[in-house]
Amino acid sequence: MPELPEVETIRNGLRRFILNQKISKVEILDKKILNDFPKKFNLLDDCFLEIDRVGKLLIFNFKKSSLKLLIHLRMTGQLVFCQKNKKIKKLILGGHSDRSTKINCQNLKHLRFKIIFKNGDELNLNDTRRFAKVSLVSPDVLLLEKKKFGIEPLSSEFSYLNFLEIIKNKKSKNIKSFLLDQSLIAGIGNIYADEILFSSKINPIRNVGSLSKLEVADLHKNINKIIKLAVDKKGTTFSDYVDIEGKSGSFLGFLQVYGRDALPCKKCKNTIKKIKLAGRGTHYCSFCQK
DNA sequence: AAGATTGTTGCTTA
DNA sequence: TTAAGCAACAATCT
Numbered sequence: 273m274p275e276l277p278e279v280e281t282i283r284n285g286l287r288r289f290i291l292n293q294k295i296s297k298v299e300i301l302d303k304k305i306l307n308d309f310p311k312k313f314n315l316l317d318d319c320f321l322e323i324d325r326v327g328k329l330l331i332f333n334f335k336k337s338s339l340k341l342l343i344h345l346r347m348t349g350q351l352v353f354c355q356k357n358k359k360i361k362k363l364i365l366g367g368h369s370d371r372s373t374k375i376n377c378q379n380l381k382h383l384r385f386k387i388i389f390k391n392g393d394e395l396n397l398n399d400t401r402r403f404a405k406v407s408l409v410s411p412d413v414l415l416l417e418k419k420k421f422g423i424e425p426l427s428s429e430f431s432y433l434n435f436l437e438i439i440k441n442k443k444s445k446n447i448k449s450f451l452l453d454q455s456l457i458a459g460i461g462n463i464y465a466d467e468i469l470f471s472s473k474i475n476p477i478r479n480v481g482s483l484s485k486l487e488v489a490d491l492h493k494n495i496n497k498i499i500k501l502a503v504d505k506k507g508t509t510f511s512d513y514v515d516i517e518g519k520s521g522s523f524l525g526f527l528q529v530y531g532r533d534a535l536p537c538k539k540c541k542n543t544i545k546k547i548k549l550a551g552r553g554t555h556y557c558s559f560c561q562k
Numbered sequence: 563a564a565g566a567t568t569g570t571t572g573c574t575t576a
Numbered sequence: 577t578t579a580a581g582c583a584a585c586a587a588t589c590t
Binding site: 273274275328344345346347348401403405452454461462463552553 | 566568569
Binding site for chain 3: 304346347348382399400401402403442444445446449550551
């Protein structure tokens with residue numbers, strides 16, 4: 273469930289806690305989540321120098337090793353930072369709003385991967401459904417991976433002109449699947465796709481080619497606006513997320529259509545519809561979105 | 563108790 | 577060549 277804003281929130285949280293901490297051990301508890309991982313590796317006494325993000329993918333850079341640790345949380349992955357002897361013992365840095373997966377350091381049922389630091393702190397990867405992917409790869413492989421991603425919606429690359437360039441070759445594509453396509457624009461998932469389309473007053477069943485110039489311009493603006501706002505609010509899907517000040521992700525209160533099936537539209541009171549599109553539950557207001 | 567859920571890949575069909 | 581649709585992946589909740 274974590275989309276760009278949630279992954280960015282996780283990245284910011286992690287940077288504050290694990291950078292420059294000496295690593296003492298890497299534990300693999302479930303091999304299924306390993307994607308591309310060497311049998312032998314040495315990260316003892318190494319540490320994380322910086323954490324990057326592309327789309328929904330986290331990229332961990334080491335100080336000594338040239339290898340890159342890649343973590344994709346997919347749908348139910350959660351990163352939990354556990355401090356050994358501090359006031360804040362647990363810090364849930366990712367995951368979803370499902371109450372059943374309230375995670376803590378002692379809940380080992382869904383623990384898949386773990387990094388232990390020399391001072392006793394731990395970074396745990398929990399994942400109920402085991403879809404998460406963890407890789408440890410060379411810089412070359414990372415470059416190949418990065419090429420699969422489209423433009424970053426919060427980068428300066430995401431200009432109106434570049435957006436036109438992306439959209440002009442996809443005229444026959446459905447607008448919702450266009451937004452969800454990671455190779456075109458990186459990081460938008462189901463929640464923000466619905467919110468962006470509501471904000472742009474565009475019906476999700478429309479074809480890209482049917483959009484007017486004005487609608488395309490509006491859509492471009494709203495992709496940036498919604499994603500930026502969601503990052504500011506530290507994401508949506510963090511029922512249990514707490515940052516160091518004890519604040520949780522608050523975009524939930526800003527949602528206009530997602531999860532509001534059969535509820536009145538916040539703008540016009542018309543009933544929000546829910547349909548299946550691009551294989552995903554899609555929420556929209558048939559009055560506001562034409 | 564069947565169906566829905568979420569992200570991504572991969573297959574099939576048009 | 578392109579895109580839509582669907583199953584698969586695994587676990588859990590409704």
